[in-house]
Amino acid sequence: MPAGCDRFVGPGGDAYADIQGMFEAAQPGETLCIGPGNYRVSDGLAIRDLDGVTIRGTGATRAEVVIDFRDIDISKGVTAMAMTDFTFENMTLLDAPGDNFFIGGSERVTIRDVRSGWENRTPAGRYALYPVESTDVLIERSEAFGSADAGIYVGQTTNCIVRDSTAVRNVAGIEIENSINCEVVDNIAEDNTGGILVFELPGLRVHGSGTLVQGNTVRNNNRENFAEEGTIVSFVPDGTGIMLLAANDVELRNNTIEDNDSTGILAISFATAELAGLEGGDSDPEFDPWAESTYVHGNTFGNNGTDPAPLFITVTSPLGIDTLEDVIFDGFVGPMLTPETTFCMQGSGTFRNADFDAEPGMQMSTTDLGAHACMIPEREPVMLPQDRGGV
Amino acid sequence: MISPRLGSLLAPLCVALGTISCAEDPGPQRLSEWGIFADGATQTAVEGLVEYELRAPLFSDYSSKHRFIRLPPGETITVEDATGRLLFPEGTLIVKTFGFHEDLRDPSSPERIVETRLLERRDGRWLPYVYLWDETASDATSTRIGARVPVTFTDLDGEERTFSYRVPSVTQCGNCHGGRDDIEILGPRVEQLDRDHDYGSGPENQLEHLVSMGWLAAMPTGSRTFVDPADETAPIDARARSYLHANCAHCHRDGGAADQSGLWLDIDETGESRLGFCKIPAAAGRGTGGRSVDIWPGDPDRSILMFRVESDEPGIKMPELPAVLVHDEGVEVLRAWIASLPPRECAAP
Numbered sequence: 001m002p003a004g005c006d007r008f009v010g011p012g013g014d015a016y017a018d019i020q021g022m023f024e025a026a027q028p029g030e031t032l033c034i035g036p037g038n039y040r041v042s043d044g045l046a047i048r049d050l051d052g053v054t055i056r057g058t059g060a061t062r063a064e065v066v067i068d069f070r071d072i073d074i075s076k077g078v079t080a081m082a083m084t085d086f087t088f089e090n091m092t093l094l095d096a097p098g099d100n101f102f103i104g105g106s107e108r109v110t111i112r113d114v115r116s117g118w119e120n121r122t123p124a125g126r127y128a129l130y131p132v133e134s135t136d137v138l139i140e141r142s143e144a145f146g147s148a149d150a151g152i153y154v155g156q157t158t159n160c161i162v163r164d165s166t167a168v169r170n171v172a173g174i175e176i177e178n179s180i181n182c183e184v185v186d187n188i189a190e191d192n193t194g195g196i197l198v199f200e201l202p203g204l205r206v207h208g209s210g211t212l213v214q215g216n217t218v219r220n221n222n223r224e225n226f227a228e229e230g231t232i233v234s235f236v237p238d239g240t241g242i243m244l245l246a247a248n249d250v251e252l253r254n255n256t257i258e259d260n261d262s263t264g265i266l267a268i269s270f271a272t273a274e275l276a277g278l279e280g281g282d283s284d285p286e287f288d289p290w291a292e293s294t295y296v297h298g299n300t301f302g303n304n305g306t307d308p309a310p311l312f313i314t315v316t317s318p319l320g321i322d323t324l325e326d327v328i329f330d331g332f333v334g335p336m337l338t339p340e341t342t343f344c345m346q347g348s349g350t351f352r353n354a355d356f357d358a359e360p361g362m363q364m365s366t367t368d369l370g371a372h373a374c375m376i377p378e379r380e381p382v383m384l385p386q387d388r389g390g391v
Numbered sequence: 392m393i394s395p396r397l398g399s400l401l402a403p404l405c406v407a408l409g410t411i412s413c414a415e416d417p418g419p420q421r422l423s424e425w426g427i428f429a430d431g432a433t434q435t436a437v438e439g440l441v442e443y444e445l446r447a448p449l450f451s452d453y454s455s456k457h458r459f460i461r462l463p464p465g466e467t468i469t470v471e472d473a474t475g476r477l478l479f480p481e482g483t484l485i486v487k488t489f490g491f492h493e494d495l496r497d498p499s500s501p502e503r504i505v506e507t508r509l510l511e512r513r514d515g516r517w518l519p520y521v522y523l524w525d526e527t528a529s530d531a532t533s534t535r536i537g538a539r540v541p542v543t544f545t546d547l548d549g550e551e552r553t554f555s556y557r558v559p560s561v562t563q564c565g566n567c568h569g570g571r572d573d574i575e576i577l578g579p580r581v582e583q584l585d586r587d588h589d590y591g592s593g594p595e596n597q598l599e600h601l602v603s604m605g606w607l608a609a610m611p612t613g614s615r616t617f618v619d620p621a622d623e624t625a626p627i628d629a630r631a632r633s634y635l636h637a638n639c640a641h642c643h644r645d646g647g648a649a650d651q652s653g654l655w656l657d658i659d660e661t662g663e664s665r666l667g668f669c670k671i672p673a674a675a676g677r678g679t680g681g682r683s684v685d686i687w688p689g690d691p692d693r694s695i696l697m698f699r700v701e702s703d704e705p706g707i708k709m710p711e712l713p714a715v716l717v718h719d720e721g722v723e724v725l726r727a728w729i730a731s732l733p734p735r736e737c738a739a740p
Contacts, residue, residue, distance in 0.1 A: 017536055024535035024561055043539070046562040049569065073555070073705045073715065079562075081648060082571055097706030098676065104648060105571025125706060126676030132651045133571065149676050156651050177673075203653040203670045205645075230679030230695065231672065279683050279737055280671035283664040 002058045006030035011037025016045070019067070023047040031056060034091065036064040044074040044096070049082040057091035062113045069096035070120050076102045085386070089113050093128070095121040103131040108386045110138045117145035117169075123226070124148040128170070132156055133206070136384045140164050148226055149233050150175035150197070154182060156206035161382050162187060171227040172197045172236060173218075178208040183382040186215040194236040195221040195260070200246040201232060202270070202284035209248040212379040213255060218242055220259040235278050237262045237309035246270040248292040251379045257349075258302035262309045263324045267294050267343060269332040272356050276311055290334025290342075295376035297346035301326035305350075315354045318363045325350035325367060339371035346375060422507055422522040422531035427461065427486060431504060432528035434488055441604070442590070443597055445583045446617040447633035449641075450718040452556055453495055453544065455502055458578070459486040460606075468606050474659065475581035475613030483512040485576055491556075494545040504528040505540055506558045510568070510576060517574040519564035535561050547720075557715055567712055570647040577641050582613035582658075615658045620724045631728030632658050634721055639710055654685055667696060669737035675699075678707045689734030691726045700725060 001008040007030060009018045019039060022032050029052040036059040045067070047053070057065030069077040075098030080086060083106040093100040093116040100116045103109055109131055118124035128144035128151045131137045137160040144151025144167045151170035154160045160182040166189075167173030173189035175197040176182045189195030195218040198211045218241040227234040236243060239261030244250050246269055257264035270281045270289030281289045305324035308316060316322060326349035333342045345351055353372065355364040419425055429435045434457040436442065441460050448456060462468070463482035471478055479485075488507040494500040509520040522531035523538055537560035543553040559567075568574040584601075587594035601607040618625040620634035635643075640657035642649035652673050655665045664670050667685030672678070672695055680698035687693035699709035703717050 020536040020560055020562075043537070043557075046560060046566060048562045048565045074557075075706045075708075075711045079566060079648075081566060082569065097704075098678075098711075104651065123677060126674065130674075132674075149674065153674075155674070201671070201673060203664055204673055205650065205653060228675075228677045228679050229681035230683045231675060277683075278671065280664075280669060283669045283671075 002033055002035070004031055005033035005056070005058065008033045008035065008058075010035040011039060014042075015039035015067075016041040016043045020045055026050055026053055028052050030054075033058045034065050034067075035059070038066045038068060040068040040071060042071055044069070044072050044076050044079060046079040046081075047083070048080070050086070051083075052085045053083065054087040054089070056087075056089050059090065062090045062092050062115050065090065066092040066094060068094045069100065070094065072096065075099065078102065079104075081105055084108060086110070087112065092116070094119055096125050097121070098125050099127045099130045100125065101129050102127070103137075104133055106131070106134045108136045108384070109134055110386055111140075111142055112138075113141045115143040115145075117143070117147060117151065119146065127151070127153045129153065130155075131160070135159060136386065137161070138163070138384050138387050143167070144173070145169050147171065148228065149231060151192070153177065154179055156204055156208075157182070158206075159382055159384055161185065161384060161387065166190070167192060167195070169223060171223075171225055171233045173221065175199060175233070176208075176211050177201060178204045178206045179211070180206070180208050181210045181382055183212045183214070184216060185212070185381075188217045188219070189221060190217070190219045191223055192221045193223045193225040193227075193238050194233070194240040194243045195219075196242045197233070197236065198242075198244045198247040198250050199232065200248065200270075200288070202280050202287035202289075207286065207288070210379065211247065211250045212381065213242065213250065213252045216255045218255055218257045218260065218264070222259075222261045232278070235273060235276050237266070237311040239263070239307065239309050240266050241304060242266070244268065244291060244294060245273055246289050246291055247294070248288070249379070250293070251295045251297075251376070253295075253298045253378070256300045257304060257326065258300075260304045261307040262305060262312060263328045264299075264301050264304035264326040264349065265296060266328050267291060267296075268330040268356075269334065271332055272330040275314075275357050288334075290332065290337065292334065292337055293341060293376055294329075294343045295378075296327060296344070296349070297375075299347065299349055301349040314356050314358070315352070315365060318358055319365060325352040327351045328354050329372065330354055330356055331364070340374040343372050344374035344376050345369055345372055417533055417535060418511075418518070418520050420533045422524075422533075425484070425509070427459070427484070431524060431530065434490075434504065436486075440486065441601070441606070442588065443579065443584060444586060444588050445578050445637070446586050446619050447583065447637040449578070449637050450714055450721055451489060452542075452554065452714045452716045453546065454489040454491055454505070454556070457486075457488040457490070460484070460579070461486070462606055467608060468601070470581060470607070470611040472611075473614065475611070475615065477576075477579050477581065479512050479576070481512055481515070485510040485579070491542050491544050495547050496545065496549065503542075505542070505556065506538075507531055508559075508564065510574070517568065517576065519561050519568065519574065521558060521561055521564065523558060534558065537561075537563065552716075554716060557713065559713060563712060566648050567641040570642065570644075570650065572646040578637075580613065581611045582615050582617040585613065585617070586619075617658065621720060627724070627728050627731050630724050634724050638718070638721060642710065642712075668732075669735065676706065678709070680707070684737045686729055686732075687735075687737050688732035689730065691729040693737075694729050697722070697726060697729065
């Protein structure tokens, strides 16, 4: 058994029986190791209610330990629930029918050096890395690819960091949804429909706020949207670098945002999404549809908005233009809010205060920042108990 | 065969050797060690086990169910008045056996006994065990990782069906019974037990029987209406809500494995949005089937819920556990219920 492992599974046996058997036998505090090899499991894997467990691939790289879910007839590849101080590292996860790796109701979760996505399944599954309803989640040095929804998705979670990771060829590269106090830092989001999303949706048990998106490279997110109709991300316009939907207290700083054909940053309230056909905003009386306190500053933009998706036609057509700016804000200022408490921008980047539902001849669209040339105090980096700082 | 005590003694050795062949305290390796069945093939329990049925049972791929409760001598069940939930004493054993009749149209056709699941109340928690019966149902062997069992039966339309039945892993037990929280029993609650069962001398109300045995102090009353979803004389709303509770709410409830969806289908839920009326999905993926809301009142074919319960395709199908087959009769109840709801325009103004 490799050093540092309490239990070990190698290739060559019944992959499901060997790995699930190890999970069933696991005791608190143990490190469960999977040796280099391909593990084409016959059923979904599950682990639950354990403290201090690490699941580790022992290859020199994550490419050496591959768990292949193409044969399973249940939605999720790995289901981890009610875990505490849980680490999952150095592996590749492929091709589950639904989600490759679901983590629910867990505390202090670290996903490190994991590559997860879809290679041999059409249509692809939903989420590659999917922690939800958890506390203190760290995803670092990981990669998500090919998801028909979000590659890296953190939902209804308090305190999270997505760092030094890569999201490519997904509908949504990285999505933070209804989460509290999160940081998306130093990632690469490339060749998705939308690179990085911060969404607040109705009907969920957690109401989110506070996301810091900094130091990311958000490039060439022009992939044609291939999400199933009816899903939230099916409304994400092709060519969107970063999209904020009804999100509160979001700071976007020091990102490099380039070659996104619709726009670099799209910041809208739920009301604008409803214009595009998204429903349900009024079904949840506790839902706040208005975006509040968005601060865009210090970002580097290049070559965005050169070929906006059809969804923007209500913006471009009345003006007779065929390109858009680096930053599109829908102009909605919610009740009890002011322009300065809704959206502020500093530094480089072209801007448009768009008017998505203009009456004919009443187009209020403007590229003038006006009162939005304001400042909002910067957010502090997120601190997680298990995090020793970036690498 | 490893006895429970020997298993405990061996556990540190297992860890030291790093072997996965002997799980920590896996419980009795043979079901017979629990001493609960006089005859496995007929599911004849020994004295002290009380069989029970539910008004609204969980659909498990058309399997037959045999359910039993064993209480330690002298102990009683308490009723949580506000909810109708039953609180069982330390040492309680809940037993559920799954089998398949050769012909679903004929309850007297030969029955193949496949697996028995136990929940044991110990140290204030429910511990799950899963046992797989041998061919002749002479005894069953513990499995922690579950199993797939090829099963053939003749369905209600007279068609022969063959499929791969899923015996769950012990962890999967927890995913339904526990979710984010501790493992709980799902079936037995006051309203679910409030029905007749033949204990050998004709039909008798189960709750009255438990009172007469001294297991319940007094005849309890529940807070909700459960009916048999197959009972066509019952109101469609009660049939559907009972069905949703029994078949969906193990995950779709506060604290359940799918509570992040915001779709809570337990019978105690009263919020229309929580129940899915005009509710957009959070993470349905291909499960939307191109539809925009979970339940479109009045229109089953615009409801994501119908699309998912009518599918047997992994990633789309609901529920994810336990069944792999579509429950045609359940689908019809849900379809009739959604169609009966006062029509509403879900789309945004």
